[in-house]
Amino acid sequence: MYKHIPIFLLCLQVAAVMAQQKVPAKPRILISTDIGGTDPDDNQSMAHLLMYSDKFNIEGLVSSPSYGNGSKEEILRMIDLYEKDLPHLKKHQKDLLSPEHLRSVTKQGVRGNAPYRGYRSATEGSNWIIQCAKKTSDQPLWILGWGGLEDLAQALHDAPEIQDRIRIYWIGGPNKKWSANSYAYIADNFPDLWFIEVNSSYYGFFSKKEALDSIKPTNYYSKHIEGAGYLGKDFISYYQGEVKMGDTPSLLYMMDGNPDDPTRESWGGSFENFTRSSRIVFNRVSNITDSVAFCTLVEFNLKGPKLNIPTDSVCFIMETAYGNSVQRWPGYYLGDGKYGLKYSPKQAETLAYRFTSAIPDLNFGEGKLVVTNLWPGKVNSTDYILGKNWYTDRGGAHLYEGKIQGGKTVSKWTHEILADWGKRWNWLKK
Structure with missing residues (x-):
C-alpha cells in the first residue's frame, strides 16, 4: 500500500501545477x-x-x-x-x-x-x-x-x-x-x-x-x-x-x-x-567556405559606384534556384556608393546565387553559401540581441x-x- 504514496503525491503535484495555469x-x-x-x-x-x-x-x-x-x-x-x-x-x-x-x-x-x-x-x-x-x-x-x-x-x-x-x-x-x-x-x-x-x-x-x-x-x-x-x-x-x-x-x-x-x-x-537572432554580414560575395544556420538573416553590404538614384531604391538582384525555377531578391542602393541586400535561407543546403543588374558595375558576380540544419547556429558578433x-x-x-x-x-x-x-x-x- 505505502509504495504507491509517492506516485499519488506526484499526481497531486502535477494536478496542482495544471490548476495554476491561467487559460483564457x-x-x-x-x-x-x-x-x-x-x-x-x-x-x-x-x-x-x-x-x-x-x-x-x-x-x-x-x-x-x-x-x-x-x-x-x-x-x-x-x-x-x-x-x-x-x-x-x-x-x-x-x-x-x-x-x-x-x-x-x-x-x-x-x-x-x-x-x-x-x-x-x-x-x-x-x-x-x-x-x-x-x-x-x-x-x-x-x-x-x-x-x-x-x-x-x-x-x-x-x-x-x-x-x-x-x-x-x-x-x-x-x-x-x-x-x-x-x-x-x-x-x-x-x-x-x-x-x-x-x-x-x-x-x-x-x-x-x-x-x-x-x-x-x-x-x-x-x-x-x-x-x-x-x-x-x-x-x-x-x-x-x-x-x-x-x-x-x-x-x-x-x-x-x-x-x-x-x-x-x-x-x-x-x-x-x-x-540572439542569428545575423551575419558579408562585405563581399560569399563562397563555399562560408556557412550559416538556416533562417539566419544574411546581409550583403557591397561597394560600388556612387549613383544619382534615390536611397532605398532597387538597383540589383540576387538570383537563386528554386526547383526548376529562379527566385529573385531585390538589392537596394544605400547611398554614397553602398549597396545592400537581406536574405534568409529557409533550409539546409548549399546555396548557389548570382548578382545581376542592368547597371554593369553592379554585377557583383556569383557566390555560394553552406546552410546548416541547426537554428540559430553559432554566435556571430553581428547577431540581433533580443530581450x-x-x-x-x-x-x-x-x-x-x-x-x-x-x-x-x-x-x-x-x-x-x-x-x-x-x-x-x-x-x-x-
Missing part, C-alpha cells in the same frame, strides 16, 4: 495572412479557424501578402463559404462567430515586401493592428502571423507604444525569406517584444511519419472532409485535399494550454527562449522529426488534433 477562455487574436497567394495552405488554415471560431475573440483578419497575389477578397470568399455551412455547425456549437463580425474585421494590408529599411507606408491592415492593440483589455492582443511581417513592422513603426500590448506567434521559415527586411527592422528596433519565431516546428503538423491510417494527411480528406458542406467541397482545391495547414499550429497554440508559457507542451509546439521574451524552435536532437528541428513537439499531437477536427467536419455531413 477566448484569447484575443488577429490573423495576418498571405491567403490567396502562392501557397494554398492558408486557405486550409482559414477553414480550420472558421470552424473553431467559438474558441477565439477574432479581432482582425488582415491580408498581408509579402509575396504573391493574396488579398482580403480571398478571406471574404472563405467567410461566404462558412456562412453557408453555419446553420449546420450551429446545431452543435452555438458560440461560433457571425459572418457579419468576421467581415467587419477583415482588412487589406500591404501588398509586396518592404524595402531595405523594413517598412513603407501605413495600410488599412497596419492601422487596424494599431487600433486593436490599443483597445482597453486585460488580455494582450495575439498576432498570429501566417505570412509576411510588413504590416506588423509598419504598425510598430507608426505606433511603437503598442509593443507592450501585443504578442506574436509567427510562422517564419519561407515567410522569413520574403519578409527579411521587415524582420530585420523588428529584431533590431523592438528586441523587447513578446515574439515566438517558429521556423521549423510547424512542419511537424503535416509530417507523414508515424501517422495512424485514419488521420494521415494524405487520406484525411477522403475519410473526414469529402461531402462535408461548402468548406469541405472547397478543401479539395488545395493540394488535392492533402492536409498541409502549415499555419494552423498558431491556432493550436492558442487553443491548448497556457499561451503565456511558450516552454510548455501544447498542440502548437513547445519552444525555448533565445536571446527575455523571444522564443523559437527547440534544438534538442531527440525533438527532430527527420530533418525538422523541433518537429516532434507538434507531430506528437497530430492524431488528437485531426481526430478532434474530424468531429466538426462530421457536423457538416448531417
Whole structure:
C-alpha cells in the first residue's frame, strides 16, 4: 500500500501545477495572412479557424501578402463559404462567430515586401493592428502571423507604444525569406517584444511519419472532409485535399494550454527562449567556405559606384534556384556608393546565387553559401540581441522529426488534433 504514496503525491503535484495555469477562455487574436497567394495552405488554415471560431475573440483578419497575389477578397470568399455551412455547425456549437463580425474585421494590408529599411507606408491592415492593440483589455492582443511581417513592422513603426500590448506567434521559415527586411527592422528596433519565431516546428503538423491510417494527411480528406458542406467541397482545391495547414499550429497554440508559457507542451509546439537572432554580414560575395544556420538573416553590404538614384531604391538582384525555377531578391542602393541586400535561407543546403543588374558595375558576380540544419547556429558578433521574451524552435536532437528541428513537439499531437477536427467536419455531413 505505502509504495504507491509517492506516485499519488506526484499526481497531486502535477494536478496542482495544471490548476495554476491561467487559460483564457477566448484569447484575443488577429490573423495576418498571405491567403490567396502562392501557397494554398492558408486557405486550409482559414477553414480550420472558421470552424473553431467559438474558441477565439477574432479581432482582425488582415491580408498581408509579402509575396504573391493574396488579398482580403480571398478571406471574404472563405467567410461566404462558412456562412453557408453555419446553420449546420450551429446545431452543435452555438458560440461560433457571425459572418457579419468576421467581415467587419477583415482588412487589406500591404501588398509586396518592404524595402531595405523594413517598412513603407501605413495600410488599412497596419492601422487596424494599431487600433486593436490599443483597445482597453486585460488580455494582450495575439498576432498570429501566417505570412509576411510588413504590416506588423509598419504598425510598430507608426505606433511603437503598442509593443507592450501585443504578442506574436509567427510562422517564419519561407515567410522569413520574403519578409527579411521587415524582420530585420523588428529584431533590431523592438528586441523587447513578446515574439515566438517558429521556423521549423510547424512542419511537424503535416509530417507523414508515424501517422495512424485514419488521420494521415494524405487520406484525411477522403475519410473526414469529402461531402462535408461548402468548406469541405472547397478543401479539395488545395493540394488535392492533402492536409498541409502549415499555419494552423498558431491556432493550436492558442487553443491548448497556457499561451503565456511558450516552454510548455501544447498542440502548437513547445519552444525555448533565445536571446540572439542569428545575423551575419558579408562585405563581399560569399563562397563555399562560408556557412550559416538556416533562417539566419544574411546581409550583403557591397561597394560600388556612387549613383544619382534615390536611397532605398532597387538597383540589383540576387538570383537563386528554386526547383526548376529562379527566385529573385531585390538589392537596394544605400547611398554614397553602398549597396545592400537581406536574405534568409529557409533550409539546409548549399546555396548557389548570382548578382545581376542592368547597371554593369553592379554585377557583383556569383557566390555560394553552406546552410546548416541547426537554428540559430553559432554566435556571430553581428547577431540581433533580443530581450527575455523571444522564443523559437527547440534544438534538442531527440525533438527532430527527420530533418525538422523541433518537429516532434507538434507531430506528437497530430492524431488528437485531426481526430478532434474530424468531429466538426462530421457536423457538416448531417
